[in-house]
Amino acid sequence: MERNGADGNRECTWPAVEKKVLAEAFGPLYLQHGRDRRLAPWVHRVGAEVTLFDYFGVTALLLLAASGTWLGRRAKHAERPAIKWVGLVLSSVVALACTAALVAVIVGYYRINYPANRQAAADIRISGTPDQIARGARFGALCAGCHSADGNAPLVGRNFLPDGPSFGTLWAPNLTPAGELANWSDGEVIRAIREGVHKSGRSLVVMPSPVFHQLGDDDVEAIVAYLRSQPATQPSSPPTSLNVLAAFLIGSGLAPTSVQPHITQRVLAPPEEISVERGKYLISIATCSRCHGEQLTGGEGGDPEAPAGPNLRAILTKWEVEDFIRTIRTGVDPYNHTLAEGMPWKEISAFASDTDLGAMYMYLHGLPLMTATTD
Ligand code: HEC
Numbered sequence: 311m312e313r314n315g316a317d318g319n320r321e322c323t324w325p326a327v328e329k330k331v332l333a334e335a336f337g338p339l340y341l342q343h344g345r346d347r348r349l350a351p352w353v354h355r356v357g358a359e360v361t362l363f364d365y366f367g368v369t370a371l372l373l374l375a376a377s378g379t380w381l382g383r384r385a386k387h388a389e390r391p392a393i394k395w396v397g398l399v400l401s402s403v404v405a406l407a408c409t410a411a412l413v414a415v416i417v418g419y420y421r422i423n424y425p426a427n428r429q430a431a432a433d434i435r436i437s438g439t440p441d442q443i444a445r446g447a448r449f450g451a452l453c454a455g456c457h458s459a460d461g462n463a464p465l466v467g468r469n470f471l472p473d474g475p476s477f478g479t480l481w482a483p484n485l486t487p488a489g490e491l492a493n494w495s496d497g498e499v500i501r502a503i504r505e506g507v508h509k510s511g512r513s514l515v516v517m518p519s520p521v522f523h524q525l526g527d528d529d530v531e532a533i534v535a536y537l538r539s540q541p542a543t544q545p546s547s548p549p550t551s552l553n554v555l556a557a558f559l560i561g562s563g564l565a566p567t568s569v570q571p572h573i574t575q576r577v578l579a580p581p582e583e584i585s586v587e588r589g590k591y592l593i594s595i596a597t598c599s600r601c602h603g604e605q606l607t608g609g610e611g612g613d614p615e616a617p618a619g620p621n622l623r624a625i626l627t628k629w630e631v632e633d634f635i636r637t638i639r640t641g642v643d644p645y646n647h648t649l650a651e652g653m654p655w656k657e658i659s660a661f662a663s664d665t666d667l668g669a670m671y672m673y674l675h676g677l678p679l680m681t682a683t684t685d
Pocket residue numbers: 449450452453454455456457470480481482483485490491499502503508513514515516517518522533550
């Protein structure tokens with residue numbers, strides 16, 4: 311299977327015969343990888359080329375499916391009808407469930423390793439003017455919530471699965487020059503941000519590329535200039551590995567990957583001025599809807615990372631633009647209420663200039679009043 315972009319990195323350290331036999335047995339999945347002993351035994355990689363696959367989990371599922379089938383055949387020959395039928399039903403359920411799960415897992419690994427968008431990254435070099443770096447640093451505030459343990463620059467990375475249900479190893483990686491990005495081209499970093507594709511060509515997960523897909527060229531280039539300008543800060547993050555549970559969620563459609571359509575044209579964001587278009591763009595990039603609801607009519611809560619924010623349409627009709635700017639800058643609203651921790655006003659304040667906040671206000675203020683029930 312052909313993959314654009316990163317094919318130059320294959321190492322061929324295994325004996326040719328072994329490679330050929332395994333390649334025939336496992337097909338394209340095998341061809342993409344070799345071994346790296348530093349990784350968990352079920353994560354295989356060659357150079358920058360990574361194929362995520364959980365051999366252990368897939369084998370366990372296969373064995374379970376096979377045992378279910380085997381037990382079913384034994385139950386069929388049981389003398390006592392009760393044992394026969396209960397055994398048959400139970401073992402068929404196990405065999406069917408494991409087979410279905412296995413299919414979803416394989417589909418999941420396919421989606422992870424062979425994203426629909428496998429286009430080569432654009433060949434561009436970003437000069438990194440002081441102006442670009444300063445602008446990019448403001449956008450960096452939107453990355454810090456995930457790519458930094460304390461929410462501040464530099465973006466040294468954070469473990470996303472410290473103790474939750476285990477899906478493998480997933481860090482929002484170190485984005486300073488001490489991390490992987492030092493070996494990525496500018497085009498590859500841009501592709502990762504806007505299109506959700508790793509340098510190796512695999513899909514990223516969790517990374518909010520569906521939101522960043524609309525970033526204008528100027529903005530995304532400024533972000534890359536900023537990432538490159540950070541001090542190289544250790545330690546670099548461990549590579550991602552996703553186990554069968556993660557692959558199952560992705561394969562069954564319960565969890566998406568971050569992959570977005572390939573961008574071939576120049577993307578022009580609305581110019582930096584106080585306009586409804588710019589406001590809409592910024593509100594979208596800053597993902598206010600994550601907590602304040604799809605229509606900004608109030609969020610549902612339930613997710614600790616996305617507490618329910620109030621109806622912004624209702625609030626902003628009553629506020630002047632100064633009230634809005636002061637609230638975001640100070641964390642205290644016009645009624646002297648100190649905003650709860652859940653509202654990331656510091657990040658938003660670090661991200662948005664006064665012009666930006668003016669544009670956001672103009673957009674929000676102009677939205678028709680709606681209540682949360684409309685979807
Ligand atoms: C919701 C959390 C979240 C936010 C916000 C976020 N990221 Fe990520 N990002 C991740 C995770 C998790 C990964 C790793 C995904 C994987 O390995 O499949 C990632 C991966 C990346 C990668 C690929 C790097 C690598 O070594 O694999 C880049 C580049 C990146 N993010 C840039 C950014 C930038 C720039 C921003 C801000 C504009 C940002 N991210 C905001 C969670 C986030």
